[in-house]
Amino acid sequence: MANNWKTMIHKIDDVRWEIRKDFKDGMLVPGRVYASEAMLGQIWEDKALEQVVNVSFLPGIVGASMAMPDIHWGYGFAIGGVAATRVKDGVISPGGVGFDINCGVRALRTNLSAEEIRPRLEDLVYAMFSNIPSGLGSEGKLRISEKELDRVLSKGAAWAVENGFGEAADLIFTESNGCLKDADPDKVSQKAKKRGLPQIGTLGSGNHFLEIQSVDQIYDRETAHAMGILEQGQVLILIHTGSRGLGHQVCDDTIRIMNSAVQKYAISVPDRQLVCAPVQSPEGKDYLSAMACAANYAWANRQCITHWVRESFIKVLKKSPRELGLEQIYDIAHNIAKIEQHTLEGKTQTLCVHRKGATRAFSGGHPELPAIYRNIGQPVLIPGDMGRYSYYSVGTKTAMAETFGSTCHGAGRLQSRTAAKKGLKGSDIRHKLGQRGIIVKSDSMSGLAEEASEAYKDVSEVVEVTEKAGISRKVARAVPMGVIKG
Amino acid sequence: MKNQPVQIIHHTADIGLRAFGRDLPEAFCQAARGMFSLITDLRKVRATEKIEIDIAAEDSAGLLVAWLNELLFYFDTRQWLVKKCDIREINDNRLKASIWGEKVDASRHRLKRGIKSATYHMLNIEFEANKGYSVSVILDI
Numbered sequence: 337m338a339n340n341w342k343t344m345i346h347k348i349d350d351v352r353w354e355i356r357k358d359f360k361d362g363m364l365v366p367g368r369v370y371a372s373e374a375m376l377g378q379i380w381e382d383k384a385l386e387q388v389v390n391v392s393f394l395p396g397i398v399g400a401s402m403a404m405p406d407i408h409w410g411y412g413f414a415i416g417g418v419a420a421t422r423v424k425d426g427v428i429s430p431g432g433v434g435f436d437i438n439c440g441v442r443a444l445r446t447n448l449s450a451e452e453i454r455p456r457l458e459d460l461v462y463a464m465f466s467n468i469p470s471g472l473g474s475e476g477k478l479r480i481s482e483k484e485l486d487r488v489l490s491k492g493a494a495w496a497v498e499n500g501f502g503e504a505a506d507l508i509f510t511e512s513n514g515c516l517k518d519a520d521p522d523k524v525s526q527k528a529k530k531r532g533l534p535q536i537g538t539l540g541s542g543n544h545f546l547e548i549q550s551v552d553q554i555y556d557r558e559t560a561h562a563m564g565i566l567e568q569g570q571v572l573i574l575i576h577t578g579s580r581g582l583g584h585q586v587c588d589d590t591i592r593i594m595n596s597a598v599q600k601y602a603i604s605v606p607d608r609q610l611v612c613a614p615v616q617s618p619e620g621k622d623y624l625s626a627m628a629c630a631a632n633y634a635w636a637n638r639q640c641i642t643h644w645v646r647e648s649f650i651k652v653l654k655k656s657p658r659e660l661g662l663e664q665i666y667d668i669a670h671n672i673a674k675i676e677q678h679t680l681e682g683k684t685q686t687l688c689v690h691r692k693g694a695t696r697a698f699s700g701g702h703p704e705l706p707a708i709y710r711n712i713g714q715p716v717l718i719p720g721d722m723g724r725y726s727y728y729s730v731g732t733k734t735a736m737a738e739t740f741g742s743t744c745h746g747a748g749r750l751q752s753r754t755a756a757k758k759g760l761k762g763s764d765i766r767h768k769l770g771q772r773g774i775i776v777k778s779d780s781m782s783g784l785a786e787e788a789s790e791a792y793k794d795v796s797e798v799v800e801v802t803e804k805a806g807i808s809r810k811v812a813r814a815v816p817m818g819v820i821k822g
Numbered sequence: 823m824k825n826q827p828v829q830i831i832h833h834t835a836d837i838g839l840r841a842f843g844r845d846l847p848e849a850f851c852q853a854a855r856g857m858f859s860l861i862t863d864l865r866k867v868r869a870t871e872k873i874e875i876d877i878a879a880e881d882s883a884g885l886l887v888a889w890l891n892e893l894l895f896y897f898d899t900r901q902w903l904v905k906k907c908d909i910r911e912i913n914d915n916r917l918k919a920s921i922w923g924e925k926v927d928a929s930r931h932r933l934k935r936g937i938k939s940a941t942y943h944m945l946n947i948e949f950e951a952n953k954g955y956s957v958s959v960i961l962d963i
Contacts, residue, residue: 411943
């Protein structure tokens, strides 16, 4: 590799950088990184650029191997990576989705003001903490049979709604309506189902969280209005979780299959975590079916949690659902591969878009968006770290033209978990946040230390790059009030 | 390094492990213990229950990932913590072992963090004549 990022990457403009196709033999497309110059040093040190180069080797990749500004070193793909391959002769790589299939974010709005709930904030956080299983090894309170689990895998969020968890309207405001149609439970191993069975309806651990927030900035009133964000001080809820052990096992199972597939189809990849198979091959199709099941599981999971959030608010605040106005803004996946139509060099092509730590950001007018968002574009939910803020943005035409309708997914880690913990104690972090009025509840104090603010890039710098590049447009910002860390 | 059977590899989003052993079974066992010491304080785990493991993979590096993921499977489905292991048989494609440990007991075990999976990224097995084996793996946290 080059010994300095300047020898590797070329400036297109202030926020776009290119790794040329001739940088390394075997690259099929150039690499394109969305970042400010100040971010590049860190991105370089992190080995993330090397991963952008590696992804450009995937057969059938089109456009560029892209990195969103929250890019950081992952395994296989960089986190913040976007790659689209042709469905007719390209590949699908489970490493381009990751272990936590359909890890994603769901946002809810309320009719409540921060001022109004402040006296009951602690009760709200505790009610949610006891109502929503979280933390390591947590088992869900839903007891379902294996047969029922197959229905979860086929139906996604709709399964939860049919069983009394949430409302039909929630499905309208979920990416792909909370269900990928390719799902075939027979393509999911018994092992994956065994892992998934006790964990349905759990938040999990690590960077997963549940947050009560208060809107502190509105950048575009009209668009915010369409999203149900009306004023500063309004309370919003953000839920971040994925497909738990079931998704991890689907990824693990598939990588083993793909290890043989690369030999069968004579595909050579620079990192074993990038193993893949043609999208149209039996191995590729099986993965798409199993991945869809895991994605559906994650949507059902977030749907159940949504219901328990509503329950907790009703119970603590003693208000009716109508008074609370706890309606869904949107739900997005940020670890997924989707078959989508995009215009490339003037032609419509069917592509397999891998988003690994990246969010779909469709512009207004896209037929997949619910009517209410058809003019403004798809809401993009960008959580920051627990001490700062989260952004609510929308997709743009530039994203459609340049990034296959994708943008960033969060702040992006700056420090390793091991470094973050040095000199930081979970209890100190909780105390410090408490002094700022932010209530944090977590089963694991050490897990809390790994998720400290200091370990993350400032999400506003990340969002600023997407804004300048025009790949998403910010609408509002919210600050945390109460946090449940898994 | 002599007294350190496992080292941490620093990684931005995740955590890596480098484990050492005179032979491959020892290095694999150290990797397993290293992984579970990221999850909990192993000193507080008792070796009261035994599970038999029999797994296959395409090569020895793949076997390392499969081995660690098999143990994570037991952690996920049975809440089972690994204290020690005995790898009785290992070749390029197959591993047979006994593992000892116990189910999580909230009164004695504090869980530090979850591990989603062992990955193939930077996966490496090295052998040096005088030193033995060193195995490296990045874990998705």
